[in-house]
Each structure stands twice: as C-alpha cells, then as structure tokens.
Amino acid sequence: MHELSVVESMVAIVLRHAELNKASSVARINMVLGEMSTVMEEPVRFYFNMIAKETVAEGAELSFIRTPLVARCRKCESEFDVVEYDFTCTGCGGDQTEIISGREFQVESIEIK
DSSP states (O other): OTHHHHHHHHHHHHHHHHHHTTOSOEEEEEEEEETTOSOOHHHHHHHHHHHSTTSTTTTOEEEEEEEOOEEEETTTOOEEEOBTTBOSOTTTOOOOEEEEESOOEEEEEEEEO
16 A cells, blocks of 8 residues: 555646646656665555545546666675665675665656647
C-alpha cells in the first residue's frame, strides 16, 4: 500500500508543473520505474485514477519506462547488469559493488495541452 503515498507525491509534482505551464490538461505522464523498485504498476494506476480525479491530470495516460538493475564495482570501477540479483563484479569477481540504477521511481516528463 506504500504506492498510495508515492502516487500522492507524483500527482503533486505533475499538478505543480501543469499549473506552472498553464496547462488545461495533462495528456501523458512518463514514469521511470527501476527493475528493483518496490513500486508496482497496477497499484500506481489504480491510485493515480483515484487521486487525479477532478484535476487537470484526470484521464492522463501513464507510461512506464523500465530501467535495468546496474551496479558498479568499487574495486575495478566496471559497470555491469545485475542478473538474478548476483552483485558479483563480472569484470574482476569483486564483491564490493554499489547499485547505480534500477531503484528509480520518478516522473521523467509530462505531456500537457
């Protein structure tokens, strides 16, 4: 149910930018959703329809752009796609890695009228 609070924040961002740009309506919202994000599309759609009701964002299409889970090795600095949550560096076999993408949930852009 944590989707409710993140969708409330997302709608607030969209409405703020729509107002700043004097939009009469929001046609589409492009979201970035990381592979490792705990946010799920269907609950986001459900809460969005509920929260955006009677706003300029009502009826806007939600588009999700998926980002892969990518890590960087702190030892050899190589970046690699994480497969099956194995964070072992594919370059040197090191285990000192950090996630550099794949946890995102953010508004990338909005299309307004």
